[in-house]
Amino acid sequence: MYTLLGADSRPYSSEIPGTLGGNSRLRIYGRLDCWSANRALDKGYAKIRVFFADEATAIAVGYRPCGNCMRAKYREWKAAQPATP
Helix, strand or coil: CEEEECCCCCEEEECCCCCEEEECCCCEEEECCCHHHHHHHHHCHHHCEEEECCHHHHHHCCCEECCCCCHHHHHHHHHCCCCCC
16 A cells, blocks of 8 residues: 545555655655655655655646756746746
8 A cells, every 4th residue: 555645735645656746844745756855865865755646636736847857847937927026
């Protein structure tokens, strides 16, 4: 069994592994093979990592795309953000 984060921000058990991983502190989601996330695993990242069934769920709970492994999605997300003064 796998533990995934649902659209209601609650963890749930699934027989199917998640397709995306996320950082629960920074609220970033990305591919499971992200070099940045994998490099941080031995530095305590494993304790705050969450998993999502799909991208729609990650977005629904307020996570943004990773700028390293999902550059195109990140650029789209960044362009849609309000300009800061």
